[in-house]
Amino acid sequence: DIQMTQSPSSLSASVGDRVTITCRASQSISSYLNWYQQKPGKAPKLLIYAASSLQSGVPSRFSGSGSGTDFTLTISSLQPEDFATYYCQQSYSRGGLTFGGGTKVEIK
């Protein structure tokens, strides 16, 4: 199975900060990388698909980049509603889909 490693596992940031989360795949996955946001007690919500495509309705402060094995989710200016846990997910191997371990974004 393809392993997905996210870093950091948690971070503290202030409203207005620029936040970057990294996801690394154990082998090349082209651009088959998605990002989700999960708030406590809620189901995950799709933010970014195919590494850099913004899901409809998602604020433009969210962006994704990367290809191959290294990917980044960036929040350009952190808002109060962005405090949540973020997961990356590879969809390259349809027979073995995998998620990263998550990054919890907390208020500083």
Add this chain to the structure above:
Amino acid sequence: QVTLKESGPVLVKPTETLTLTCTVSGFSLSNARMGVSWIRQPPGKALEWLAHIFSNDEKSYSTSLKSRLTISKDTSKSQVVLTMTNMDPVDTATYYCARMLVGSSSPFNWFDPWGQGTLVTVSS
């Protein structure tokens, strides 16, 4: 509006078999661009993909849980069913079903939307 809703027992005993149903609306399970996955999340832990069923009835399973899982669908009822045998307390988790959507002009795919999830506790 596309929705998915999980249903099943909230409590199962160790060694029992868990059966969960995902009822979908707003799309057809026969749509070639769509499939349904089951994903779970133990309390306070990360997401874990379990199984997927495609529109052509092709199935795939988590390598580590393959021997315990069976996924099936009833297109006429708009339902996807997951069974997991020999339940253990470590299987305590919120179980989600999610639609996999394949891009209309690309091979990329992603989960959207997700059901609300159902918490299953394994305890005697």
